[in-house]
Amino acid sequence: xxxxxxRRLPGISVLLAMGLLAIAVVLAVAPQTIAPLDxxxxxxxxxxxxxxxxxGGSAGNPLGTDQLGxxxxxxxxxxxxxxxxxxxxxVGTAGLIGITLGVASGFFGGWVDRVSMxxxxxxxxxxxxxxxxxxxxxxxxxxxxxxxxxxxTGWVNFARVVRGAALTLRGQEFVDAARGIGARPSRIIMRHxxxxxxxxxxxxxxxELARVIIVEASLGxxxxxxxxxxxxxxxxxxxxxxxxxTAWWLSTFPGFAIALTCLSVNLVGDWVRDTLDPRLRGxxxxxx
Amino acid sequence: MxxxxxxxxxxxxxxxxxxxxxxxxxxxxxxxxxLLMLPLDAxxxxxxxxxxxxxxxxxxxxxxLRFLTGAARGDFGMSLRFNxxxxxxxxxxxxxxxxxxxxxxxxxxxxxxxxxxIAAVGRGRGWDVGIxxxxxxxxxxxxxxxxxxxxxxxxxxxxxxxxxxxxTWRHLVLPAVSLAAYSAASISRxxxxxxxxxxxxxxxxxxxxxxxxxxxxxxxxALRNALIPVVTVIGxxxxxxxxxxxxxxxxxxxxxxxxxxxxxxxxxDYVLVQASVFVVATVFVLINLVVDILYAVLDxxxxxx
Numbered sequence: 001x002x003x004x005x006x007r008r009l010p011g012i013s014v015l016l017a018m019g020l021l022a023i024a025v026v027l028a029v030a031p032q033t034i035a036p037l038d039x040x041x042x043x044x045x046x047x048x049x050x051x052x053x054x055x056g057g058s059a060g061n062p063l064g065t066d067q068l069g070x071x072x073x074x075x076x077x078x079x080x081x082x083x084x085x086x087x088x089x090x091v092g093t094a095g096l097i098g099i100t101l102g103v104a105s106g107f108f109g110g111w112v113d114r115v116s117m118x119x120x121x122x123x124x125x126x127x128x129x130x131x132x133x134x135x136x137x138x139x140x141x142x143x144x145x146x147x148x149x150x151x152x153t154g155w156v157n158f159a160r161v162v163r164g165a166a167l168t169l170r171g172q173e174f175v176d177a178a179r180g181i182g183a184r185p186s187r188i189i190m191r192h193x194x195x196x197x198x199x200x201x202x203x204x205x206x207x208e209l210a211r212v213i214i215v216e217a218s219l220g221x222x223x224x225x226x227x228x229x230x231x232x233x234x235x236x237x238x239x240x241x242x243x244x245x246t247a248w249w250l251s252t253f254p255g256f257a258i259a260l261t262c263l264s265v266n267l268v269g270d271w272v273r274d275t276l277d278p279r280l281r282g283x284x285x286x287x288x
Numbered sequence: 289m290x291x292x293x294x295x296x297x298x299x300x301x302x303x304x305x306x307x308x309x310x311x312x313x314x315x316x317x318x319x320x321x322x323l324l325m326l327p328l329d330a331x332x333x334x335x336x337x338x339x340x341x342x343x344x345x346x347x348x349x350x351x352x353l354r355f356l357t358g359a360a361r362g363d364f365g366m367s368l369r370f371n372x373x374x375x376x377x378x379x380x381x382x383x384x385x386x387x388x389x390x391x392x393x394x395x396x397x398x399x400x401x402x403x404x405x406i407a408a409v410g411r412g413r414g415w416d417v418g419i420x421x422x423x424x425x426x427x428x429x430x431x432x433x434x435x436x437x438x439x440x441x442x443x444x445x446x447x448x449x450x451x452x453x454x455x456t457w458r459h460l461v462l463p464a465v466s467l468a469a470y471s472a473a474s475i476s477r478x479x480x481x482x483x484x485x486x487x488x489x490x491x492x493x494x495x496x497x498x499x500x501x502x503x504x505x506x507x508x509x510a511l512r513n514a515l516i517p518v519v520t521v522i523g524x525x526x527x528x529x530x531x532x533x534x535x536x537x538x539x540x541x542x543x544x545x546x547x548x549x550x551x552x553x554x555x556x557d558y559v560l561v562q563a564s565v566f567v568v569a570t571v572f573v574l575i576n577l578v579v580d581i582l583y584a585v586l587d588x589x590x591x592x593x
Contacts, residue, residue, distance in 0.1 A: 119306075122303055125307050127528065127530045127568065127572065128531060129531040129532070129535070130531050130534060130565060130568060133549075133553065134314060134549075134553070134561060135314065135317070137553040137561065138318050138558075210427070210428070221430075221432045221535070222538070222550065224553075237432065244439055244443075245444045251436045255433035255436070258429075258433060259425070259429045259430070260428075262427070263424055263425065266424060267424065
C-alpha cells in the first residue's frame with residue numbers, strides 16, 4: 001500500500017467515534033426526553049449513592065448520585081448540551097471570522113494582512129487557556145460569554161491556515177485564468193478560492209472542536225464556565241473535587257464523557273484529514 | 289545570521305508591546321475596571337477614591353502610557369490583596385512554575401520521541417497500535433481530569449504519592465505526569481509521522497542497502513532528520529505547558545504563577561492578574577524567540593525564508 005493511497009472508507013474505530021458523536025448530539029438536542037430523572041432535582045435522602053453495581057447502589061440512579069442527591073447519569077446527559085452547543089457555536093463563529101480574515105489576508109495582502117497577522121501573533125503569545133481564563137474572569141461567566149471568549153481565542157487558528165491556503169491558491173493558473181477573462185475579485189473568491197479552502201477548513205474545525213470542548217470543560221472546572229445549577233461536564237467535576245476520597249464516581253463519569261467525546265472528535269478529524277487531503281498531515285493539534 | 293536575529297528580536301518586541309496592550313485593555317473590557325476590582329458593597333466614596341488612586345479617572349491613552357512605562361520598569365502596581373508589588377509576587381512564584389513546566393517538558397519529550405520512533409519502526413504491529421491508542425487517549429483527556437484520576441489512584445487508593453504541595457521529588461510526580469501527558473501524546477504522534485516520512489527516503493534505503501545495522505540506520509540516518517520538525521514543536525509545547533500549569537497547579541496546590549493568577553482572579557486582584565498574565569506571555573515570547581534562533585542555527589535554510 002502506498003502512503004498516498006490511504007483507504008477512504010472509515011475503519012471500525014472511526015465508525016464507532018461517529019456513532020458516539022451522533023449520540024452526543026442527540027443528547028444535546030433533547031436531553032429531557034432521554035435523561036431518566038430531572039438533573040436538578042435534589043434529594044437529600046439519596047446523597048452520594050454509589051453506582052448500581054456497587055453495594056448500596058440503586059437501579060434508579062445507575063451511575064450514582066452527587067452530594068445533593070442529584071442523578072449523575074441525568075446530569076451527564078444534560079451536560080452534553082453545554083459541551084456540544086458551546087463547541088459548535090464557538091467553532092462556527094471563530095471559523096466564519098477566521099476564514100473571512102484569512103481569505104482577505106491571503107488574497108488581497110496589504111494592510112488587512114499585516115494588521116490581522118500582527119494581531120494573530122500577539123494573540124498566540126498567550127497560552128490560549130490563560131487568555132480564556134483571564135477574559136472570562138473579566139467578562140463574567142455564562143454560556144454566551146464562554147462562547148465569545150472561545151471564539152476570540154479560536155479564530156487565529158482558522159485565519160492562519162486559511163491565509164496560507166489562499167496565498168497558494170492566488171498564484172494558481174486557474175485563478176490567473178479567471179482574472180484574465182475579467183472575473184471580478186468577489187467572483188474569484190467565491191467561485192475559485194473558497195471552494196478550494198474547504199479541506200483545510202474542515203480539518204482545522206475538527207481540531208478546534210476538540211480543543212474547545214476541553215477548554216470549556218476546564219473553564220467549568222475552574223468555576224468560570226456555565227454556572228450551576230445548569231449541569232456541565234466541567235462544573236460537575238468542579239463540585240466533585242471535594243469528594244475524590246469518598247465518592248470516586250462523582251469525578252470519574254463526567255470525565256469519561258469529556259474524554260470519549262474528544263477522542264471521537266479526534267478520530268473522526270484524523271480520518272477526515274487523511275481522506276480530504278493527505279498533505280495536511282502536518283496539521284496536528286493546536287496548543288491548548 | 290545577525291540580520292535574522294535582529295529581525296526576530298524586533299518581531300518579539302512588537303509582540304510584547306501588543307501583549308502589554310491586551311493585558312492593559314483586558315480590565316477595561318467589562319466597562320468599568322473599578323467596579324471589577326472592588327467588592328460589590330463598596331460605597332460610592334470608596335469607588336471614587338479608588339478610581340483616583342489607581343488613575344482610572346484619566347484618559348485611556350494616558351493610562352496605557354503609564355501602564356507601559358511602569359511595565360518597562362517592572363512596576364505593575366501593588367497587588368490589591370497582598371499589598372505588595374505585583375511583579376515581586378509573580379517573580380517569587382515563578383521558579384516553581386518553571387520547575388514544573390521543565391520537568392513536564394522533559395517527561396513529554398523523553399516519552400514522546402522514543403514512543404514515536406518505536407511506533408514508526410514497528411508500523412502496523414502491536415507496539416505501534418498500542419502507542420497510537422495511548423497517544424489518542426492522551427490528547428483527549430483533559431489535564432484536570434487526569435490530575436483528579438491520578439489523585440484518586442495514587443493518592444487515595446494506593447496512598448503512595450503526595451497529592452498536594454511541594455518539597456521532595458515525590459511531590460512533583462503527579463503534577464508533572466498530568467501536565468506532560470497531552471504534550472507527550474502530541475510529540476509522539478508528530479515524531480511517528482516525521483519518522484515514517486524519513487524512513488521512506490532514498491538515503492535511508494541506501495543506508496540499508498549498504499548493509500548497515502538496522503539500529504544505526506534508524507538512529508543515525510532516520511532519526512536525526514526526523515527530529516527537526518519535532519524540535520520546533522517541543523519548543524511550542526512550552527506554551528501548552530505554561531497554560532496547563534494554571535490548572536495543574538490549582539489541582540495539586542503547587543505554589544506557582546498559575547495558581548497565583550487563578551487565586552488573583554478569584555479575589556478580583558486584577559493588578560496581580562495583569563502582572564502574571566504579562567509575565568507568562570512574555571516568557572513564552574522569549575522561549576519562541578530562542579527556539580527560532582536555535583532552529584536557524586541548526587538548519588541554515590530557515591534563515592533565508
